[in-house]
Amino acid sequence: MAEVATRETALKEAEAVCTRRGAVLTPLRRQVLELVLRAEAPVGAYALLDQLKAMRPGAAPPTVYRALDFLLEQGLIHKVERLNAYIGCNESGHGHSHDHHHPHQFLICRTCGATMEIADPAVTHAIEAAARRVGFVLAEATVEIEGTCARCAEA
Amino acid sequence: MAEVATRETALKEAEAVCTRRGAVLTPLRRQVLELVLRAEAPVGAYALLDQLKAMRPGAAPPTVYRALDFLLEQGLIHKVERLNAYIGCNESGHGHSHDHHHPHQFLICRTCGATMEIADPAVTHAIEAAARRVGFVLAEATVEIEGTCARCAEA
DNA sequence: GACCGGGTCGGAACATTATATCATCAGGTC
DNA sequence: GACCTGATGATATAATGTTCCGACCCGGTC
Numbered sequence: 001m002a003e004v005a006t007r008e009t010a011l012k013e014a015e016a017v018c019t020r021r022g023a024v025l026t027p028l029r030r031q032v033l034e035l036v037l038r039a040e041a042p043v044g045a046y047a048l049l050d051q052l053k054a055m056r057p058g059a060a061p062p063t064v065y066r067a068l069d070f071l072l073e074q075g076l077i078h079k080v081e082r083l084n085a086y087i088g089c090n091e092s093g094h095g096h097s098h099d100h101h102h103p104h105q106f107l108i109c110r111t112c113g114a115t116m117e118i119a120d121p122a123v124t125h126a127i128e129a130a131a132r133r134v135g136f137v138l139a140e141a142t143v144e145i146e147g148t149c150a151r152c153a154e155a
Numbered sequence: 156m157a158e159v160a161t162r163e164t165a166l167k168e169a170e171a172v173c174t175r176r177g178a179v180l181t182p183l184r185r186q187v188l189e190l191v192l193r194a195e196a197p198v199g200a201y202a203l204l205d206q207l208k209a210m211r212p213g214a215a216p217p218t219v220y221r222a223l224d225f226l227l228e229q230g231l232i233h234k235v236e237r238l239n240a241y242i243g244c245n246e247s248g249h250g251h252s253h254d255h256h257h258p259h260q261f262l263i264c265r266t267c268g269a270t271m272e273i274a275d276p277a278v279t280h281a282i283e284a285a286a287r288r289v290g291f292v293l294a295e296a297t298v299e300i301e302g303t304c305a306r307c308a309e310a
Numbered sequence: 311g312a313c314c315g316g317g318t319c320g321g322a323a324c325a326t327t328a329t330a331t332c333a334t335c336a337g338g339t340c
Numbered sequence: 341g342a343c344c345t346g347a348t349g350a351t352a353t354a355a356t357g358t359t360c361c362g363a364c365c366c367g368g369t370c
Contacts (some may be wrong), residue, residue, distance in 0.1 A: 017195075032199070046356070061318090061357070062319085062357095065358075066319080105285065120285040121311080125281075126278040127298065134304055136271075136303070137308045138302040143298050145282060146297075147293040153292045199326085213348090213350070213352060215351080217328090217329075217348090218350095220329075221348080239328095312342090313370080314369080318364085319363085320361105321362090323359085323360085327354100327355080328353100330352085330354085332351090336345105337347080
């Protein structure tokens with residue numbers, strides 16, 4: 001499967017990114033990251049916890065949330081606010097080498113749940129301009145677009 | 156205070172909007188709407204519940220959530236996903252007469268908590284274009300911009 | 311070696327946000 | 341009156357997220 005290869009690559013790169021920054025991708029954090037990457041759609045913290053318990057019987061909510069916080073901090077995953085769920089950061093294409101927080105947008109399919117990350121410069125620019133116009137100093141923008149993905153729309 | 160007048164107007168208009176649609180702005184719903192409008196910043200459901208209890212001793216979570224669902228449905232309030240909080244819909248300026256769901260964006264100040272609703276056509280258009288480009292059928296977009304508002308930035 | 315300090319993790323309890331379910335009541339319709 | 345519908349009352353429970361304390365490891369430093 002191609003996805004497996006992609007995931008392996010992503011994990012290796014995550015490792016590299018952390019090392020470069022003096023952060024440590026511990027086995028626990030790596031496991032959680034792998035679970036997030038393995039999922040087809042954004043995953044909830046407690047779904048991750050359930051899976052994690054198979055490997056680590058003692059796992060509790062803080063176990064997962066600490067790992068997620070770390071991964072969010074490092075920009076390796078994102079949180080989808082509308083779903084209270086987490087998704088692997090997809091850098092493909094755009095030139096951010098895992099910036100801690102890079103501008104991005106999500107397309108969330110209501111039918112199949114698949115969530116796609118894009119980084120549209122026009123959207124980013126329009127948001128920056130809108131903020132500037134009212135003297136607002138932008139720190140981070142959440143853009144979550146809900147609807148029907150191409151595949152589900154034609155079916 | 157000007158805000159009181161504004162609020163009165165908003166409540167009257169809400170009443171009118173509901174009637175026009177055959178929906179009923181019951182006393183409970185009206186009270187919840189008023190509490191939301193009265194708040195300076197987005198309010199959580201349980202904060203509303205606490206206030207509501209003063210007027211309705213029997214109020215429970217479903218009491219508030221049902222009212223909020225109705226108000227969301229009617230487009231009289233919005234939910235701020237990043238804060239799990241609710242805010243009155245501000246139509247001022249743009250021409251939507253309480254559409255059920257009109258495109259809008261939030262500017263959330265991390266310092267003072269104030270949250271401003273805007274409706275920037277460029278942002279809306281860029282999002283529509285981005286979705287169309289990948290064959291995504293847009294239903295609704297959440298745009299929540301966090302940062303520092305003009306007032307807090309200069310202070 | 312002994313000691314300290316930071317970072318990580320285990321584990322219990324708790325806080326916050328939201329929903330499910332069933333009962334009740336008022337108003338309209340047949 | 342019997343029946344339906346929409347709104348609310350009331351209890352319980354689910355889902356999501358945090359606080360707190362203590363243990364442990366590891367890299368310095370004396």
